[in-house]
Amino acid sequence: GENVEQHPSTLSVQEGDSAVIKCTYSDSASNYFPWYKQELGKGPQLIIDIRSNVGEKKDQRIAVTLNKTAKHFSLHITETQPEDSAVYFCAASGGGSGGYQKVTFGTGTKLQVIP
Amino acid sequence: DADVTQTPRNRITKTGKRIMLECSQTKGHDRMYWYRQDPGLGLRLIYYSFDVKDINKGEISDGYSVSRQAQAKFSLSLESAIPNQTALYFCATSDLGTGGADTQYFGPGTRLTVL
Numbered sequence: 632g633e634n635v636e637q638h639p640s641t642l643s644v645q646e647g648d649s650a651v652i653k654c655t656y657s658d659s660a661s662n663y664f665p666w667y668k669q670e671l672g673k674g675p676q677l678i679i680d681i682r683s684n685v686g687e688k689k690d691q692r693i694a695v696t697l698n699k700t701a702k703h704f705s706l707h708i709t710e711t712q713p714e715d716s717a718v719y720f721c722a723a724s725g726g727g728s729g730g731y732q733k734v735t736f737g738t739g740t741k742l743q744v745i746p
Numbered sequence: 747d748a749d750v751t752q753t754p755r756n757r758i759t760k761t762g763k764r765i766m767l768e769c770s771q772t773k774g775h776d777r778m779y780w781y782r783q784d785p786g787l788g789l790r791l792i793y794y795s796f797d798v799k800d801i802n803k804g805e806i807s808d809g810y811s812v813s814r815q816a817q818a819k820f821s822l823s824l825e826s827a828i829p830n831q832t833a834l835y836f837c838a839t840s841d842l843g844t845g846g847a848d849t850q851y852f853g854p855g856t857r858l859t860v861l
Contacts, residue, residue, distance in 0.1 A: 665849060672855075673855070674838075674853050675789070675850075675852045676852065720789065733791070734848060734850060736789040736790075738786055738787060739788055
């Protein structure tokens with residue numbers, strides 16, 4: 632089955648600096664890669680996603696890159712702000728249509744933005 | 747109002763007790779899931795359901811059971827709780843999107859402690 636590894640497990644950055652979280656996956660059939668942000672006391676919420684036919688996607692200060700050959704994808708947050716402090720999860724899900732495409736989550740990265 | 751709600755939000759119980767966690771959603775999604783979150787382990791799938799008549803085991807279903815009472819309601823039961831079931835439990839919903847990608851929408855979580 633799919634295996635998703637996520638690094639680092641904790642990350643501290645100064646406000647205004649950039650943060651990068653990296654994930655690798657094992658199943659070459661995976662074709663959808665979402666990123667979730669989990670704030671304290673809340674459930675994870677989707678912040679950005681990328682599909683395997685795209686190499687990069689941006690949404691304001693957040694970007695995700697995908698390297699299918701190397702089977703890794705990364706989350707980039709620029710100009711970090713204290714409200715970016717949270718736990719971030721990457722995930723990978725398989726290809727095909729219909730049925731259940733199992734979503735495998737990474738183990739999470741706790742990001743702390745220091746004012 | 748929240749799209750995915752979970753009750754209770756916190757529960758402390760004793761070993762051997764039967765516990766039910768409830769989930770309701772107003773998103774109109776057919777697919778519902780129960781996940782367990784443990785520190786350093788990310789989110790692991792317990793059970794999932796594609797509709798009222800379709801229930802499937804996830805990767806860690808032992809010791810748990812579920813009931814899909816309606817499209818909008820999906821409950822998780824621990825028939826005889828044990829301490830290693832102490833964790834944060836999340837309900838999620840999804841609706842298969844374009845390209846076969848499932849985006850998951852999570853509830854706020856239930857923190858369960860088994861003494």
